[in-house]
Amino acid sequence: MSVLCAANRTTLLGTTLLIVASGLVLALPGANQSAFHPLRDDEEPPRVGGDLTLVGSLRLPPRLTTETPAGQNAGESTPTPALTLPPPLLLNLPVAGNESRRGTEPSGPLIVTPDHVFQPTSDQRRSAPASLVGELPPWLEGTRFGFSNSVASDHHQPRAVTPSETIRESPRRIEESTRDDQKETSDLESKWRLSHDPDRGLRLELREPNGPPSSYDLTIGFQNQIRYFGFVPGARQWTDSTGAKRSITPQSQFQYVRGRLTFEGHAITPRLGFLTTIDFNTVQANPQVTFQVGWLSYDLSERWRLHIGKGRVPGVREWQEPHRFVLGVDRTMATTFFRPGFSPGIWLRGDLGQDWPLILFLGNGYDAGTLSVNDLDLNPVVSANLAWEPLGAFGNGYSDLETEQGLRIRLGHTLTASRQGRSLQQSLGNFGPEETRVRLTDGTPLTAPSALGPGITVQRYNLMLATVDAAIKSGRGWSLSGEYFFRTIDGIETNAPAVTTSLFQHGFFAQGGWFLVPERLELFGRTSWVFGGQGTAREYVMGVNLRPTGSFNWCVTGDVVLIEDSAAEQVRTNYRAGDTGTLVRIQMVTAF
Numbered sequence: 001m002s003v004l005c006a007a008n009r010t011t012l013l014g015t016t017l018l019i020v021a022s023g024l025v026l027a028l029p030g031a032n033q034s035a036f037h038p039l040r041d042d043e044e045p046p047r048v049g050g051d052l053t054l055v056g057s058l059r060l061p062p063r064l065t066t067e068t069p070a071g072q073n074a075g076e077s078t079p080t081p082a083l084t085l086p087p088p089l090l091l092n093l094p095v096a097g098n099e100s101r102r103g104t105e106p107s108g109p110l111i112v113t114p115d116h117v118f119q120p121t122s123d124q125r126r127s128a129p130a131s132l133v134g135e136l137p138p139w140l141e142g143t144r145f146g147f148s149n150s151v152a153s154d155h156h157q158p159r160a161v162t163p164s165e166t167i168r169e170s171p172r173r174i175e176e177s178t179r180d181d182q183k184e185t186s187d188l189e190s191k192w193r194l195s196h197d198p199d200r201g202l203r204l205e206l207r208e209p210n211g212p213p214s215s216y217d218l219t220i221g222f223q224n225q226i227r228y229f230g231f232v233p234g235a236r237q238w239t240d241s242t243g244a245k246r247s248i249t250p251q252s253q254f255q256y257v258r259g260r261l262t263f264e265g266h267a268i269t270p271r272l273g274f275l276t277t278i279d280f281n282t283v284q285a286n287p288q289v290t291f292q293v294g295w296l297s298y299d300l301s302e303r304w305r306l307h308i309g310k311g312r313v314p315g316v317r318e319w320q321e322p323h324r325f326v327l328g329v330d331r332t333m334a335t336t337f338f339r340p341g342f343s344p345g346i347w348l349r350g351d352l353g354q355d356w357p358l359i360l361f362l363g364n365g366y367d368a369g370t371l372s373v374n375d376l377d378l379n380p381v382v383s384a385n386l387a388w389e390p391l392g393a394f395g396n397g398y399s400d401l402e403t404e405q406g407l408r409i410r411l412g413h414t415l416t417a418s419r420q421g422r423s424l425q426q427s428l429g430n431f432g433p434e435e436t437r438v439r440l441t442d443g444t445p446l447t448a449p450s451a452l453g454p455g456i457t458v459q460r461y462n463l464m465l466a467t468v469d470a471a472i473k474s475g476r477g478w479s480l481s482g483e484y485f486f487r488t489i490d491g492i493e494t495n496a497p498a499v500t501t502s503l504f505q506h507g508f509f510a511q512g513g514w515f516l517v518p519e520r521l522e523l524f525g526r527t528s529w530v531f532g533g534q535g536t537a538r539e540y541v542m543g544v545n546l547r548p549t550g551s552f553n554w555c556v557t558g559d560v561v562l563i564e565d566s567a568a569e570q571v572r573t574n575y576r577a578g579d580t581g582t583l584v585r586i587q588m589v590t591a592f
Contacts, residue, residue, distance in 0.1 A: 342369030441532030443577025
């Protein structure tokens, strides 16, 4: 019995010495990246090599049980005392002390037993729960844990380090393991990152912290414009230039004016960009889902970017502003009358200097967004848009919403020229929701039969549009802006001799806004006029913008419009040629 007790004491003493020695080795700096280091409760976590963080201690009492030697029955010999390890636990442990590289999350979870620190592979970590698996046993209560930021490589089995293995592990093996772990960490840091751009939408970007700028990113945006409008006629009918009498009818309806899904970003190289928008609405009979604009772009330099695709012909300043940045419910009557449309083409955007933004555009036509191949000719549209912003970038829209930028001024000029013809689609009355026909100032389409006289139909003509614009944002909540339009139409070819061979049309809009409640509630007013040989059109508008978040991304707008002899017609702006009366509109715009 005394011999047995001595053997038991010897075994227990040896086990205890082994645990103590293992603890000393594990406490050595750099001994192993998964080692635990004992700390006092008031002690700060130390920094041990590279991005290693050791936190807390593993103070687990040994449990002594008895084992029967292999090959013997329980009654044939006396059981030998042995150290029994509690079952492993899967833990998701926060980092304390050092932050992991570039602010990434810690490498856990870990499987912890009294003398094992087990680091799963990436696949295992992805499938692991985010919290403690099972209940915390009493022998772990009050224990503080910590671990290295490095992780095991996916191409080999998860690494488990016991105290005895740590003692036998050579410095060379430790160095190789550390190098593999650091490589794995670097690989994991190259990953997709999800963020939100308030002006554009949800952004997905491939981050490469240690390399060049990312070549791949995608931003997905969704815009909505939902409106109620009602029109009360102020007259029963009007007579157009062809001599036809046309009724002026009341209207009352809800409209999904614009639903727009936008995809934009970069691919292959950071200099190569792309944009595609899908448009859907209830204001157009067919089709209701259309490809609105889209292009590829390439950064020629820090100041100049080349685009090719389908975009806006930049002939009017207010037309260049996206619909959610205009001051009222939509663009003015004068803008709707004079502006060009969309066209496939190639264009260059840049800056002649720090304060001189410029757009140069070469496209298929003045309003060729939906024209078929058979409707196109050899006469392109050429357009240039230049601005001067002496106090810095003017920013989005006309409202003085971004008051922190202070006083801003913009002066601008555009010039557009095109040789136009009567297309098959236009003669059939097939128009997209953004298209506007070139009209006389009473609202009659220029290419309508008998527009310039009985039996005379315009076949081809030259068009030149010039504009000047000015805008100011005070930085104190009020703004003023306006634009004047000059359009000449000459070189008119008709099917029969006509008295009129040239036309001159001009007009303007002027508007102002004032925030009654800074960044939230804005009162605005505007007016626009169109002058020409066939009549004068005008409108007067009063309205209010409510911005619940103090941004352009959510706006509720209401306005009342008094119209006299409308020269414009376009389904999205609710103008009809020849209308006289009162237009009431309430709408909500969101963009995210």
